[in-house]
Amino acid sequence: MKNMKDRDERTTNEIKTHMSKAKSAEQTGSVFTLDEYCCFICNSYFKKKIYQSDLPVIEDIIKFQQRSGAYINASILEKVLQATKNLTKNLDGLHLENEMYQPLPDDLKNKLRSLNYKVKPNKDSRVHELEGDYFDDFYAKYSRDLDTNWIRNVQRFNELRLKKPSRILDIGCGFGLFSKIATFNGHTVECIDMKDASPILKEATKILKVKKHEFTVKKNTPLLKFKKKFDVVHASQIFFNGHASKNLWDLDDWKYFLLDLHDNILNDDGFVCLLFNREHINLKPIIVDGEELFLGNKPVQDFFKPFFSTIHGLARLENKMLSILTKKNINDACRSTIFKKRSYSLDI
Ligand SMILES: C[S@@+](CC[C@H](N)C(=O)[O-])C[C@H]1O[C@@H](n2cnc3c(N)ncnc32)[C@H](O)[C@@H]1O
Numbered sequence: 001m002k003n004m005k006d007r008d009e010r011t012t013n014e015i016k017t018h019m020s021k022a023k024s025a026e027q028t029g030s031v032f033t034l035d036e037y038c039c040f041i042c043n044s045y046f047k048k049k050i051y052q053s054d055l056p057v058i059e060d061i062i063k064f065q066q067r068s069g070a071y072i073n074a075s076i077l078e079k080v081l082q083a084t085k086n087l088t089k090n091l092d093g094l095h096l097e098n099e100m101y102q103p104l105p106d107d108l109k110n111k112l113r114s115l116n117y118k119v120k121p122n123k124d125s126r127v128h129e130l131e132g133d134y135f136d137d138f139y140a141k142y143s144r145d146l147d148t149n150w151i152r153n154v155q156r157f158n159e160l161r162l163k164k165p166s167r168i169l170d171i172g173c174g175f176g177l178f179s180k181i182a183t184f185n186g187h188t189v190e191c192i193d194m195k196d197a198s199p200i201l202k203e204a205t206k207i208l209k210v211k212k213h214e215f216t217v218k219k220n221t222p223l224l225k226f227k228k229k230f231d232v233v234h235a236s237q238i239f240f241n242g243h244a245s246k247n248l249w250d251l252d253d254w255k256y257f258l259l260d261l262h263d264n265i266l267n268d269d270g271f272v273c274l275l276f277n278r279e280h281i282n283l284k285p286i287i288v289d290g291e292e293l294f295l296g297n298k299p300v301q302d303f304f305k306p307f308f309s310t311i312h313g314l315a316r317l318e319n320k321m322l323s324i325l326t327k328k329n330i331n332d333a334c335r336s337t338i339f340k341k342r343s344y345s346l347d348i
Helices: 009-027 031-046 052-067 071-083 106-118 140-144 146-159 177-184 199-207 251-265 298-307 327-335
Strands: 167-171 188-193 212-214 230-236 266-275 286-288 291-293 322-326
Touching: 009 031, 009 052, 031 052, 031 071, 031 106, 031 146, 052 071, 106 140, 106 146, 106 199, 140 146, 140 199, 146 177, 146 230, 146 266, 167 177, 177 188, 188 199, 230 251, 251 266, 251 298, 251 327, 266 327, 298 322, 298 327, 322 327
Parallel strands: 167 188, 167 230, 188 212, 230 266
Antiparallel strands: 266 322, 286 291
């Protein structure tokens, strides 16, 4: 923000003020405020003219937009910097061609935030048999803390590292935030969630116009048949494996599910991204012989072990929640003994 001499002093000060609001929004995780200011600055100033001295502001906005999941906006600005060699050439008449939009517009954000007091809970709202009001309407927490949930879903989308527009199937889509982020960034998403999902989830997916199929994933039962296959199957904070119940999936149940994805759902270069829940019965981690079994039991934990992927910001011992398997991995792991023979000793 030091060198903004190409703009007049008043405009420079205006932009500085907006940027300091964006910065404090970034620091407090107020992701929608962050987006609002980024789009507002781009539309109000850069759509008219971009000056050489705007470089530090544009660089910060690119970082902010990546943090809030507006990758497509960030890439528009990155292209401007590339075409002008960081605003050192081709500056004549330089401006943004199109208006920039927030991934989650304010009207939708406000509707989602009001769901926690507008939607009447019913028996499906209580997803755990645990004492306490908190569990009467378990998913209302998504509405009360929309910012955190948005950021989590941005991180999940980021884990996929998609290089081209992809067809994604999101299983157990919840509010549909992941779908909204991926769609905003140019991907095609279809979702699955249960017919008797919590009413707040149903309302949220309507607000976000998520393309959702009502279907309950069950043991040893194939998924829906789709007209076209998918490049990615994504599921985060997985419940469909009976995670907090006495009916937790065992290894054969997972193999059935994965082979169905392999045979019927995935494109040849497709992959599966599974983010498991760490807590199980009574929403507590399962610990056996001092080892925390993130997947609930040892054979399932060992099966997925070769495919654990790092979630940045988590300690190594905690990085046993995200598994990414290509279609070939699924075939090898389920139809051969390759992965059974592998040794996992940390000494090696
Ligand atoms: C913890 S929420 C996760 C939501 C979302 N994926 C996220 O990470 O924000 C679990 C979701 O899975 C859905 N679900 C639970 N059991 C399911 C099943 N057997 N088949 C399909 N969806 C299921 C729930 O309705 C809910 O939307």
